[in-house]
Amino acid sequence: xxxxxxxxxxxxxxxxxxxxxxxxxxxxxxxxxxxxxxxxxxxxxxxxxxxxxxxxxxxxxxxxxxxxxxxxxxxxxxxxxxxxxxxxxxxxxxxxxxxxxxxxxxxxxxxxxxxxxxxxxxxxxxxxxxxxxxxxxxxxxxxxxxxxxxxxxxxxxxxxxxxxxxxxxxxxxxxxxxxxxxxxxxxxxxxxxxxxxxxxxxxxxxxxxxxxxxxxxxxxxxxxxxxxxxxxxxxxxxxxxxxxxxxxxxxxxxxxxxxxxxxxxxxxxxxxxxxxxxxxxxxxxxxxxxxxxxxxxxxxxxxxxxxxxxxxxxxxxxxxxxxxxxxxxx
Amino acid sequence: xxxxxxxxxxxxxxxxxxxxxxxxxxxxxxxxxxxxxxxxxxxxxxxxxxxxxxxxxxxxxxxxxxxxxxxxxxxxxxxxxxxxxxxxxxxxxxxxxxxxxxxxxxxxxxxxxxxxxxxxxxxxxxxxxxxxxxxxxxxxxxxxxxxxxxxxxxxxxxxxxxxxxxxxxxxxxxxxxxxxxxxxxxxxxxxxxxxxxxxxxxxxxxxxxxxxxxxxxxxxxxxxxxxxxxxxxxxxxxxxxxxxxxxxxxxxxxxxxxxxxxxxxxxxxxxxxxxxxxxxxxxxxxxxxxxxxxxxxxxxxxxxxxxxxxxxxxxxxxxxxxxxxxxxxxxxxxxxxxxxxxxxxxxxxxxxxxxxxxxxxxxxxxxxxxxxxxxxxxxxxxxxxxxxxxxxxxxxxxxxxxxxxxxx
Numbered sequence: 001x002x003x004x005x006x007x008x009x010x011x012x013x014x015x016x017x018x019x020x021x022x023x024x025x026x027x028x029x030x031x032x033x034x035x036x037x038x039x040x041x042x043x044x045x046x047x048x049x050x051x052x053x054x055x056x057x058x059x060x061x062x063x064x065x066x067x068x069x070x071x072x073x074x075x076x077x078x079x080x081x082x083x084x085x086x087x088x089x090x091x092x093x094x095x096x097x098x099x100x101x102x103x104x105x106x107x108x109x110x111x112x113x114x115x116x117x118x119x120x121x122x123x124x125x126x127x128x129x130x131x132x133x134x135x136x137x138x139x140x141x142x143x144x145x146x147x148x149x150x151x152x153x154x155x156x157x158x159x160x161x162x163x164x165x166x167x168x169x170x171x172x173x174x175x176x177x178x179x180x181x182x183x184x185x186x187x188x189x190x191x192x193x194x195x196x197x198x199x200x201x202x203x204x205x206x207x208x209x210x211x212x213x214x215x216x217x218x219x220x221x222x223x224x225x226x227x228x229x230x231x232x233x234x235x236x237x238x239x240x241x242x243x244x245x246x247x248x249x250x251x252x253x254x255x256x257x258x259x260x261x262x263x264x265x266x267x268x269x270x271x272x273x274x275x276x277x278x279x280x281x282x283x284x285x286x287x288x289x290x291x292x293x294x295x296x297x298x299x300x301x302x303x304x305x306x307x308x309x310x311x312x313x314x315x316x317x318x319x320x321x322x323x324x325x326x327x328x329x330x
Numbered sequence: 331x332x333x334x335x336x337x338x339x340x341x342x343x344x345x346x347x348x349x350x351x352x353x354x355x356x357x358x359x360x361x362x363x364x365x366x367x368x369x370x371x372x373x374x375x376x377x378x379x380x381x382x383x384x385x386x387x388x389x390x391x392x393x394x395x396x397x398x399x400x401x402x403x404x405x406x407x408x409x410x411x412x413x414x415x416x417x418x419x420x421x422x423x424x425x426x427x428x429x430x431x432x433x434x435x436x437x438x439x440x441x442x443x444x445x446x447x448x449x450x451x452x453x454x455x456x457x458x459x460x461x462x463x464x465x466x467x468x469x470x471x472x473x474x475x476x477x478x479x480x481x482x483x484x485x486x487x488x489x490x491x492x493x494x495x496x497x498x499x500x501x502x503x504x505x506x507x508x509x510x511x512x513x514x515x516x517x518x519x520x521x522x523x524x525x526x527x528x529x530x531x532x533x534x535x536x537x538x539x540x541x542x543x544x545x546x547x548x549x550x551x552x553x554x555x556x557x558x559x560x561x562x563x564x565x566x567x568x569x570x571x572x573x574x575x576x577x578x579x580x581x582x583x584x585x586x587x588x589x590x591x592x593x594x595x596x597x598x599x600x601x602x603x604x605x606x607x608x609x610x611x612x613x614x615x616x617x618x619x620x621x622x623x624x625x626x627x628x629x630x631x632x633x634x635x636x637x638x639x640x641x642x643x644x645x646x647x648x649x650x651x652x653x654x655x656x657x658x659x660x661x662x663x664x665x666x667x668x669x670x671x672x673x674x675x676x677x678x679x680x681x682x683x684x685x686x687x688x689x690x691x692x693x694x695x696x697x698x699x700x701x702x703x704x705x706x707x708x709x710x711x712x713x714x715x716x717x718x719x720x721x722x723x724x725x726x727x728x729x730x731x732x733x734x735x736x737x738x
Contacts, residue, residue: 041423041429041430042430044426045423149513149517150467150514156455158455159456235419235422236448239418241418241444245419247417282413283427287370287413
């Protein structure tokens with residue numbers, strides 16, 4: 001595969017535009033300072049942005065790089081959250097252990113479920129993954145050991161140490177971001193992209209599609225699961241309606257698409273923009289914020305069909321952008 | 331290139347504007363600011379609006395009558411609202427914003443048990459007292475929280491009154507079917523009703539739950555119909571009550587009594603169902619027939635309160651209005667008794683509060699729950715909500731057994 005083809009597939013290479021990635025790394029460094037200057041509510045807002053970003057990275061790996069559009073990644077987020085809750089109810093009070101268990105359980109679950117589900121293609125795969133998410137939520141809602149629909153309360157650290165959850169989420173997001181970067185540049189990443197571009201051709205080249213797809217989904221699951229594992233103690237209470245919320249399923253997908261699908265910078269930029277805008281709209285329009293939010297998503301999809309990251313690689317300014325829109329519409 | 335710079339600058343600007351502190355709501359001067367994330371959109375919108383009305387009615391009354399007196403000084407009242415979209419985690423996040431960004435003095439509860447639970451956690455961590463009138467699940471009060479107080483009777487009591495009433499009628503009800511939404515509140519309501527029934531010699535012939543987001547419960551209703559129960563109970567909210575009552579009519583399910591935990595009391599129930607709403611029983615925290623004599627400082631009787639709701643919002647006073655107002659009243663009396671706006675002092679005053687209001691007694695057990703106030707049973711008779719149980723507060727007799735569909 002030559003450089004020109006890669007440029008066409010990803011935007012400016014398999015990891016996306018390098019300037020965009022550098023900007024994102026810079027923003028991540030800035031975010032490290034949030035708890036020092038904005039303790040409390042603002043910290044929670046940015047922690048949620050980081051959480052969505054981690055989930056978006058998870059989705060990007062299977063949906064963006066491998067080309068399998070999953071509507072079920074919220075299942076891993078939920079399973080991760082419940083891993084924390086189970087450990088917490090057994091007296092374990094260590095976020096690192098929460099995350100490790102969640103990643104292990106989610107990877108195992110994705111591998112087991114992926115074995116049959118990843119044999120499906122296109123729409124069928126999407127529907128099957130949605131089914132998986134709904135089934136997991138329903139099973140947990142009916143398990144009384146997991147609190148059923150009533151949910152589980154988790155012990156939280158006190159207010160003075162509360163930033164612990166922020167830093168934990170920051171690390172999860174950084175891990176997901178760098179993980180995506182290195183995976184994309186490795187043989188693994190090329191295999192994922194090969195499957196996305198033409199699965200049959202990939203098989204002819206000797207890539208075991210099923211195996212690589214399972215690996216992609218398992219890694220994807222680990223990212224979402226890790227985010228869930230930190231979310232649970234940070235929120236202090238989880239139930240199926242919180243952990244398997246439609247928002248947590250749809251937002252990461254929309255964020256990735258808005259930011260730039262199949263790039264390393266895209267999920268973070270999408271998460272920052274969408275979650276940030278949602279927050280600001282909520283603040284200024286108490287009642288109509290959902291309306292503006294919807295309108296904003298539609299506008300971005302119409303005006304930037306290739307995602308925001310694409311802007312970083314655009315040559316020729318506004319004129320080129322307008323031209324690209326015409327091409328898109330034709 | 332220009333676009334690229336714009337994009338990068340845009341991202342930075344967004345970060346900055348999020349991180350920028352918003353000005354506190356409290357204007358200069360003597361104002362006590364309350365904050366509340368309520369359901370202004372989402373599946374609990376109707377109930378959320380009734381909650382807001384209850385809060386606002388109190389605010390307007392207090393401000394028109396000189397405000398709250400704290401150590402000899404009068405304070406006006408302000409309430410800052412956000413829309414929690416009826417989502418538990420959003421509600422908690424907004425509570426955090428109200429405390430950290432808007433610097434509210436105290437929290438008034440959101441609508442619903444799930445949201446109240448997550449907000450209670452924030453109140454506890456930030457040590458800001460919350461009084462809530464709309465989260466009846468006992469789970470909230472079994473966590474050892476010190477800063478959350480609930481003015482309502484616990485969830486398990488919601489349907490007990492209907493069963494008590496049905497047992498006392500002729501012919502006495504002997505069997506009961508219970509359907510319940512899957513949320514924490516509804517599950518506690520259902521469990522409470524089932525426990526009451528079995529401990530009083532009634533038989534639970536059918537019991538099932540459905541997702542709280544369900545829009546079709548017809549399969550549950552046809553299964554229920556097979557068991558031919560005397561009393562049909564639903565533990566849920568307004569949307570559930572409408573769904574079940576319509577379903578029962580469609581499948582022509584006949585019972586001696588139909589009871590709901592939430593629904594019949596809200597004005598929308600009778601509006602939506604017309605004649606089919608007649609005969610339906612609802613468990614209620616309050617009705618305008620209750621006969622308490624309230625302490626001075628607010629409307630002292632249920633009738634006066636109901637009149638105020640009617641003239642301000644042009645609908646009949648609903649118990650969600652009343653319990654929300656009651657939450658405000660708990661704050662009003664506690665703040666006056668504390669003689670301070672210090673959160674810890676107000677919390678202590680709330681824990682010691684013992685005052686009778688138009689809504690009933692406001693007094694909390696050591697968990698913060700008001701177990702001292704009884705509930706009432708209302709029935710829709712000829713389109714009008716009538717309190718029928720317990721007998722000493724009733725303003726009408728229960729119409730029992732309920733007539734067949736089409737004759738109501």
